[in-house]
Each structure stands twice: as C-alpha cells, then as structure tokens.
Amino acid sequence: MATDKALLYDTNTETDWDCSIVLELSEDDVFFDKKKKLLQNKGFSTKERVYFKSSLDPKWMNTTVKALLQIARIILLDEVELYFAEDNGCSPVEYYSHKNEIVALNSIISSIDNSITSSLSKKNRSCDLEEDLLKWGESNGVQTRLQIAYVQGAGRGAIAKEDLKVGDMALEIPVSIIISDKLVHESDMYHVLGKIDGISSETMLLLWSMKEKHNCNSKFKIYFDSLPEQFNTGLSFGVEAIMNLDGTLLLEEVTQAREHLHAQYDELFPTLCNDHPDVFPPELYTWEHFLWACELWYSNSMKIMFSDGKLRTCLIPIAGFLNHSLCPHIMQYGKVDTAKNSLQFHLSRPCKTGEECFLSYGNLSSSHLITFYGFYPQGDNPYDVIPLDLDAPEADSTEDTSMSDTDRIAHMVRGTWHSKNHDIFYYGLPSALLNHLRRSRSPVLQTKTLLQENLTDELELLEDLHVIFDDMMENFADTDHVNRENTSWDVKLAVDFTILQRSIVSSILTSFHSGIKMVKYEFDRCMAEELRG
Numbered sequence: 001m002a003t004d005k006a007l008l009y010d011t012n013t014e015t016d017w018d019c020s021i022v023l024e025l026s027e028d029d030v031f032f033d034k035k036k037k038l039l040q041n042k043g044f045s046t047k048e049r050v051y052f053k054s055s056l057d058p059k060w061m062n063t064t065v066k067a068l069l070q071i072a073r074i075i076l077l078d079e080v081e082l083y084f085a086e087d088n089g090c091s092p093v094e095y096y097s098h099k100n101e102i103v104a105l106n107s108i109i110s111s112i113d114n115s116i117t118s119s120l121s122k123k124n125r126s127c128d129l130e131e132d133l134l135k136w137g138e139s140n141g142v143q144t145r146l147q148i149a150y151v152q153g154a155g156r157g158a159i160a161k162e163d164l165k166v167g168d169m170a171l172e173i174p175v176s177i178i179i180s181d182k183l184v185h186e187s188d189m190y191h192v193l194g195k196i197d198g199i200s201s202e203t204m205l206l207l208w209s210m211k212e213k214h215n216c217n218s219k220f221k222i223y224f225d226s227l228p229e230q231f232n233t234g235l236s237f238g239v240e241a242i243m244n245l246d247g248t249l250l251l252e253e254v255t256q257a258r259e260h261l262h263a264q265y266d267e268l269f270p271t272l273c274n275d276h277p278d279v280f281p282p283e284l285y286t287w288e289h290f291l292w293a294c295e296l297w298y299s300n301s302m303k304i305m306f307s308d309g310k311l312r313t314c315l316i317p318i319a320g321f322l323n324h325s326l327c328p329h330i331m332q333y334g335k336v337d338t339a340k341n342s343l344q345f346h347l348s349r350p351c352k353t354g355e356e357c358f359l360s361y362g363n364l365s366s367s368h369l370i371t372f373y374g375f376y377p378q379g380d381n382p383y384d385v386i387p388l389d390l391d392a393p394e395a396d397s398t399e400d401t402s403m404s405d406t407d408r409i410a411h412m413v414r415g416t417w418h419s420k421n422h423d424i425f426y427y428g429l430p431s432a433l434l435n436h437l438r439r440s441r442s443p444v445l446q447t448k449t450l451l452q453e454n455l456t457d458e459l460e461l462l463e464d465l466h467v468i469f470d471d472m473m474e475n476f477a478d479t480d481h482v483n484r485e486n487t488s489w490d491v492k493l494a495v496d497f498t499i500l501q502r503s504i505v506s507s508i509l510t511s512f513h514s515g516i517k518m519v520k521y522e523f524d525r526c527m528a529e530e531l532r533g
C-alpha cells in the first residue's frame, strides 16, 4: 500500500520557483497497475511534478490544488476504496471516502511544508555565504546601506536598509577588492599568457578566474564561494530551447555567441594545458569550466574607469548582487573616485527601506540580456528593437550629398505601443524609417499631404512592409504546444522571448492594417472629391 512517501518534495529546482512537489505512484505499490489506469483515466501520469511560487494567481492555485488532490486520492486509495473506485474510473466522481480525503489532503500539506522548509533552509544556508562576503567586504573597507536577500525571480538582490535619497551613496567598494587585470599580471599565468599574440586582458582574467575559483588560499575565496554553480544564461541553452527560438533575433545572438566562445576555447585548449600543465591543470580548464567563467564574466562584470584613465572589465564583490531594472536607482557608477580610491554607487532616484535597489546594466535589449545574463526584465523594454536590413537608395550619380542622414542610419522597428502618433503618415512607426522608404521610392521631395499620388505611394509602401513583417511572423517557432509552467528554465525563457518578438511584430502588422485602411479611405475621399469637382 502506498504511504505518504508517495508524495515527494523537491527543492532542487529552477531558481525562480520557490519549491516543487512530485507526486509519484510507487512502482512497489501492490495496486500499481490499477492505480496507474485510474490516474491515466483522469489525464495524469504516474509521476507528476508541480512547481510553486510564493505569489501565484489564485485561479492557477485552485486548479493545481484540485489536480494535486485528484492524484493524491488515487495514489492513497486502499484496497476496498480501490475496488469500488474502479467502477467510477472514467466518471467525474472525485471523492472516494472520508478517510481517503483526509490522508490525501494531509499528505499534500505535509509535502508542501517539507518543500518550503527545505527550500527556505537551502536559501538561508546560501544567505550565510552572502553574509560572510559582506563581513569580509566591510573588514576590507566596504561601506554599504544595502543588505543581501533572495528576491523573487532573480536569485539574490540588494535591499535598502534605510530610506535612500537621490545622491545618497548606497555602496562604496575600495579598489583593493576589485578584481581586475592587475591580478593576472601578478599571477604565475602572466609569463605564459603575456606571450600569446593578441590575447585580450578580458580573456586572461577569465582564465585566471577559472583557476582562482579553486584556490583555497585565494584572497577572493569568499567571493568565489558566493557565486552560483550555474548561471543559466542563453549560452547554456539546450536543444529544445534553441528550437523554440526559430525566426527570432535571439537564435542568431545565442548561436553566434556560442560559436565565438567555442572557437576561442579551441584556440587556447588543449594547447595551454599540454604545454603548461602546472599553470593550466587540464581538470580546471574543461569546456564546462570555461563556459561557467564566460557566463560569470558576461553576467557579473562591469566596465570601470580607473584613476590611471584606463577602462577595465572587472568583477566587483558585493556590487555584483545588484540586479538590473529598466527603472534603476543607480545609473552612474563606472568611475573610480581618485581621492578615496574607491568605486561609489550613488542613487539617481530614491529607494525606500526594504525596497530592492536596482542598477542599470546598460541600454540592453531582451535578446542581449537573455544571451549574456539569462533573464529579461519586467516591463516594456524600449531597447527591444528589430533591426532592418534595408537597401540604401541609389546615390545620386553626380552628387553623393543627395543621401540624407536618414538614408545612412541603421533602421529598426519596435512595438508600436511605444509610439504616440498612429495617424496617417506615421502609423506608430519611426519617421526615420518611413521617410527613408519614401525617398527610396521617389527621390523627389515627399510631403505628407493627402494628394492622390502621395497616397498611392504610401499604400504601396505599407503593403510592401506588410509582406516583410508577415513573413517574419510566419517564421517564428510554434510555441503554443509548450507547457510553460512545467518546463525547464531555458525552454521557458526561449518561449517567453518568442512570444515577446511575436507581440512586437503583431503590433507592427496591426499598425500596417490600420495604416492601409486610413490611406485607402483618404484615397477614396480624394477620388470622390475629384469626381465632384
């Protein structure tokens, strides 16, 4: 007979889920086959995993708890209950007996309790690492008005310990604990790396960090210990995630970045390990360790201007807990204060006690953030643009100056919900793009007047653009079949991105539709007026 153990809990799950429980019908259950049949009749398999977040929508919660109960009831049926239950296998009857109802409910409650306790203790355990890092930082001169905590959907984050005003310094990091290329120069690696033609200081640092992570005597041991074992960026996407990116920019970005890293790795290894095994122990320089270090540097490094005027890519302990936002509190932080020999993080907007304090990682698109950081921010990202590869109009044969600035710039589109002007001749699309296309069709000066010939050109332009974006829409992967709630982190990110791209293109197509309608209406009106006149 199955016991409560049939309901397992598991905290070894993706970081953005607080916990999950697994409901599994044990193969040792003497009624395995019968219960399996009952489960299948209700659309369940013998092993179901359900993920929970602390703030789930009540509707989802309701359906999920109902499903959990259905499964638990069946798993926990005793012989007599099962005997009578079989007759109702396919019926909607869900209740078997008082006792079965109570054991099913209790087993779910205790599994969730176990799961939460275990997940909290895991988080608290890792919080100790962050505490240790803060203490280490403070003993090295770090000043902070932030504390580190787990935040929903983003791992660790920095929370204001007190109300912070514009201009207040949230964090100050002495240069002495910033990880920069200076450390490579001081290490035993430099005599080898310094001789490699064209190697960048970023690559040297990356190789240095791969070894330093395992150095028990490292000055930065506490820092390395606080880093995640896995970064989950687009660089680690699996095949299924990649397949869900068909037709998107992210597919190109992830593929190119991975190819670049593979090529870089192959250029250095195994040669360095073969030639200098004492400096580059092969077990520390595997592809997996290399990828981990790349993800670390892409997702955690900052470009800092030092007092000598040099811009260096650095890892900055403690500051590395600051998450990114489209509406950040800290925007200017990239320059060492020469007088204090420290890096300071001042606020550009207030942050209240207990609120998460965000940084700006830069003006980055969601595809870039997914590829190199493994997330994309909530809210409308104005940098989510689709670049357009347009043919430049023929330059005037006698005068090159006929090319205007709008002809030379890189054109792009974004969700038309960002635009306020959806009138005729604008359609929520960038004027720079529309003017460029108008010029390509007719180099004579174009005016936005409701003349028949303008309207004919305008209609053609919109219809041509419509074809391009229609094709784009057709080429996106079909993600409808993916169960977003129950899939791996990478597939979820990939699907979310494809949905985002689709919504951008869809907004553009909608703008074209209403644009075409407006132009046709005006065209008919002109015709009617002409006939009347």
Ligand SMILES: C[S@@+](CC[C@H](N)C(=O)[O-])C[C@H]1O[C@@H](n2cnc3c(N)ncnc32)[C@H](O)[C@@H]1O
Residues within 6 Å of the ligand: 153, 154, 155, 156, 157, 228, 299, 300, 319, 320, 321, 322, 323, 324, 325, 372, 373, 374, 375, 376, 377, 378
């Ligand atoms: C510099 S670290 C910030 C600290 C990080 N949250 C941690 O636990 O170590 C950058 C990483 O934090 C996460 N992150 C940053 N901003 C985020 C956001 N707005 N939403 C979700 N994850 C975010 C991403 O995993 C990113 O690669």
